[in-house]
Amino acid sequence: MTPRRRFGQHFLDAAWSARLVEAAALAPADHVVEIGPGRGALTFLLASRVASVTAIEIDRDLAAGLRARVPSNVRIIEGDVLEVDPGAFLGTAGASAIRVVGNLPYNVSTPILFRLIDVARTTGRLRDATLMLQREVAERIASGPGSKAYGVLSIHAQLDADITTLLRLPPGAFTPPPEVWSQVIRLTFRPPPVEVADRRLFETLVRSLFAQRRKTILNTLRPLAASRGLDAASVLRAAGLDSGRRPETLHLAELAGLADALRPPDAPCVV
Numbered sequence: 001m002t003p004r005r006r007f008g009q010h011f012l013d014a015a016w017s018a019r020l021v022e023a024a025a026l027a028p029a030d031h032v033v034e035i036g037p038g039r040g041a042l043t044f045l046l047a048s049r050v051a052s053v054t055a056i057e058i059d060r061d062l063a064a065g066l067r068a069r070v071p072s073n074v075r076i077i078e079g080d081v082l083e084v085d086p087g088a089f090l091g092t093a094g095a096s097a098i099r100v101v102g103n104l105p106y107n108v109s110t111p112i113l114f115r116l117i118d119v120a121r122t123t124g125r126l127r128d129a130t131l132m133l134q135r136e137v138a139e140r141i142a143s144g145p146g147s148k149a150y151g152v153l154s155i156h157a158q159l160d161a162d163i164t165t166l167l168r169l170p171p172g173a174f175t176p177p178p179e180v181w182s183q184v185i186r187l188t189f190r191p192p193p194v195e196v197a198d199r200r201l202f203e204t205l206v207r208s209l210f211a212q213r214r215k216t217i218l219n220t221l222r223p224l225a226a227s228r229g230l231d232a233a234s235v236l237r238a239a240g241l242d243s244g245r246r247p248e249t250l251h252l253a254e255l256a257g258l259a260d261a262l263r264p265p266d267a268p269c270v271v
Contacts, residue, residue: 012103012132016173017041023166023184024101024130026050033089035081035102035112035131040066046101047074054089056081082108082115090125097127106134106178110153113141117160120189128161128188135168138183150248151210156203159196159252161187194256202259209247209255217250218243221258228262235261 012020021042026032030050037043037055043066046053053074057063063078070076077088090098104112113131120126133141136149142163143149157163167184171177196202208224209217218232225232236243239261241254250258 011038011175012041013173013175014041016167016169017045019167020101020103020130020132020184021045021049024099024186026099026101029096031096031098033098033100035100036105037066037076038062038103040069042101042103043070043074047071056084056089082111086119086123086125090119090123098125099127100129100131102129103132106137106180109133109137113137113153114156116187117156117189121160126189128186130166130184130186132169132182132184134178135181135183138165138185141185141187145249145251147248151213152206155206155252155255157187159192159194161189163187192252194253196256197260198263201262202256205259205262206255209250213247215246216244217241217247217258220247225262230262 026046026049028050031052032046032050032054034043034046034053034055037057038059039062043053043055047070051073053070054077055066055070055074056077056079057066058078058080060078063076066074067076077084079088100116102112109131116126116129120129137153140149140151140153141157142165143151143154164186165183166186169182169184171179171181173182205224209220212220218236221232221235225235233243235258239254239258241250241258
């Protein structure tokens, strides 16, 4: 089947599919959710190694073709992973933690990452996710404070997961070849290493700060602080932060403390 541009399809070659599955370090009792199985290069390898595979495919023709060929421990869900109810794939593994594997379409990889992080946090059912990404996106996820790549995606991923960098792939590993190099990373989900009393406020703060990352945190914080009836300089003093710093220098603990300083003293926790 000819790859469809609107779905961002780049099919992984067999040799690299085998290397990705090896990197996932799966066990026979595992239950796997595969995102974007495409022609099934990963699906059949996964099925031979684990207890069950639930593969989510947006392309109805690819989904139908796979459904007719896969072994009995594979279930195909036709749909967009951004819209499929998590219950449709989380319920297949009983009480077991689920492992995610996927060659993500690069045009929607960031929204999919946010969706996986949210599902992991709210359900506690995802153990880890081994994902093929555009190299630049993978570098953003793994980057730390002080790096130019550090930002919203880095912070949200690292709040809920440990990040491990695995394989790096050239464009020629795919058909058709993308214009960029690719990277496989693993997100191992866990509780946040810092306390975040109001998750929604924390996320709003991070997005607000990094919308103008070149400015000082005093200047970037002002609109959000004002919207809550607060003075930005006073909030930064309460959080113990130098107002001249830039957003990309802030660690998770400092961001969590700043979010707390924006909350009313008697506000309930919102996780």
